[in-house]
Every structure is written in structure tokens, then in C-alpha cells.
Amino acid sequence: MESSLEFSNSLGSLSSVLTRCRTFKVLVIGDSGVGKTCLTHRLCAGEFPRRVEATIGVDFRDLQLDVHGEKIKLQLWDTAGQERFRKSMVQHYYRNVHAVLFIYDVTCPASFRSLTAWIEECRQHSLGRDIPRFLVGNKSDLRDPSRADGQVSQELAASFAKAHGMMSFETSAKNPPNKRGNGRRVDAEVSYQQDKVEDIVVALGAKLKRQRRPSAASSPACGSFKILNKKRADKELWTCC
Numbered sequence: 001m002e003s004s005l006e007f008s009n010s011l012g013s014l015s016s017v018l019t020r021c022r023t024f025k026v027l028v029i030g031d032s033g034v035g036k037t038c039l040t041h042r043l044c045a046g047e048f049p050r051r052v053e054a055t056i057g058v059d060f061r062d063l064q065l066d067v068h069g070e071k072i073k074l075q076l077w078d079t080a081g082q083e084r085f086r087k088s089m090v091q092h093y094y095r096n097v098h099a100v101l102f103i104y105d106v107t108c109p110a111s112f113r114s115l116t117a118w119i120e121e122c123r124q125h126s127l128g129r130d131i132p133r134f135l136v137g138n139k140s141d142l143r144d145p146s147r148a149d150g151q152v153s154q155e156l157a158a159s160f161a162k163a164h165g166m167m168s169f170e171t172s173a174k175n176p177p178n179k180r181g182n183g184r185r186v187d188a189e190v191s192y193q194q195d196k197v198e199d200i201v202v203a204l205g206a207k208l209k210r211q212r213r214p215s216a217a218s219s220p221a222c223g224s225f226k227i228l229n230k231k232r233a234d235k236e237l238w239t240c241c
């Protein structure tokens with residue numbers, strides 16, 4: 001009798017821990033090859049994957065955050081960029097989404113031009129304007145500051161993001177800067193700014209914490225990330241299972 005009571009008590013405390021952790025679905029979309037898999041892997045596991053293949057359907061990666069004392073879980077939906085690998089899944093992608101990351105490759109202007117089609121797909125699937133949206137230019141390690149052509153300028157990305165009510169970031173899943181501004185090249189005519197991947201997580205966490213809708217967590221997170229406060233973002237704790 002005593003042991004079953006202990007068991008139910010421990011279940012009670014376990015469920016209270018679980019119900020305290022809200023889960024948010026974050027959709028990651030963009031053209032094939034822009035680096036969605038690598039970026040979500042970097043965000044959740046803290047490293048660049050050794051080998052990647054085109055995503056078929058969707059891959060899930062979890063990231064647990066501690067935002068000012070509240071644990072929240074981000075469930076990143078790394079979707080397929082290739083039409084043939086996504087068409088049977090599209091309806092599922094857009095169900096109960098809490099935030100969207102639009103990814104493009106800074107060295108591939110076509111992937112930037114495609115963003116309007118990705119935004120249109122969100123609209124066709126009735127994604128509300130209130131859902132937080134983030135623009136992420138990936139592969140900043142390949143940016144050549146001495147060249148203007150064949151690359152997406154930061155000014156263009158910033159004005160696009162502003163026009164669509166998004167926060168914008170530029171980073172590299174492969175070789176991310178340790179701190180903001182690491183990518184500034186003073187010797188080049190054109191300077192540019194890189195963001196840490198953690199900056200994206202901090203922004204996501206801050207936006208989502210204010211939302212009311214989320215469900216309780218039901219599975220353990222893969223990556224874990226603690227946001228103490230905005231000013232101390234550089235000192236966040238990163239752990240990974």
C-alpha cells in the first residue's frame with residue numbers, strides 16, 4: 001500500500017513537472033539545400049552534422065529552453081524542401097504551428113526570391129499573422145564581403161523582414177560566430193554582420209513565452225538551453241543529451 005502511494009505521489013510530481021513545460025511547434029521551411037537540417041541540428045545538438053541527406057517528409061528535433069525561470073520546449077519541424085518529398089505532408093506541417101523559421105541561403109539569391117512562395121504557402125494554410133515569423137539567412141561562412149553579386153545583401157534581407165513583420169538573422173550552421181559581430185570584416189569594403197545561432201533561440205524563446213496556447217510536454221528534450229536574461233545571452237547554459 002505504502003509503495004503504491006509512493007508511486008502515485010511520484011507520478012503526481014512527475015506530471016506536475018511535465019505540465020509545467022509548455023511545448024511549441026516551430027516550423028522550419030525554405031528551399032531544398034539552404035541548410036534547414038544542418039541549422040536545426042546545430043540549434044538542438046550544438047554541432048554541424050557530419051553527413052546530411054535530403055529530408056523526406058519531416059524530421060523532428062527538440063530543444064528545451066529555460067526562459068527566465070520557465071521551462072519551455074521547442075519542437076522544430078525540419079521540413080523537406082523538395083516538392084516531391086513534401087507534398088503528402090504539407091497539411092501536417094501547418095497544423096498547430098506556434099512559430100515559423102524561414103530559411104534562405106545568403107549565397108543563393110534564388111532561395112531568397114522563393115521566400116514569397118513560402119509565405120504564400122503559409123497564407124494558403126491559414127497561418128495567422130499573429131504567429132511569430134523569423135527570417136534566417138544561412139551559410140554566412142560562404143559570404144564574400146568583397147562581392148555584391150550572387151549574394152543576398154543584408155540590407156535587402158532586413159527590408160524584406162521588416163515588410164513581412166519578421167525578425168531577421170544571418171548565421172552559419174557550419175561555422176557560427178561565437179559572439180555577435182564576429183563576422184565583421186574591417187579590411188573589406190563591404191562589412192557584414194553575423195548572428196550567433198543562440199540569438200535565434202533567444203528571440204524564439206522570448207516571443208513564445210508570451211503565447212498562451214501551448215500544450216504540455218510529453219517527451220524529453222534533446223538539446224537544452226537556458227536563457228537567463230537578454231543582457232546575459234552570452235552566458236546562457238547549453239547542454240545536450
Ligand SMILES: Nc1nc2c(ncn2[C@@H]2O[C@H](COP(=O)(O)OP(=O)(O)OP(=O)(O)O)[C@@H](O)[C@H]2O)c(=O)[nH]1
Nearest residue numbers: 032033034035036037038054055081139172173174
Ligand atoms: N558552408 C556551409 N554549408 C552548409 C551550411 N549549412 C548547410 N550546409 C550544406 O548545405 C547542404 C544542404 O544542407 P541541408 O541541411 O541538407 O539542407 P536542407 O535545407 O535541409 O535541404 P532539404 O532537406 O533538401 O530541404 C549540405 O551539403 C550542407 O553541408 C552552412 O552554414 N555553411
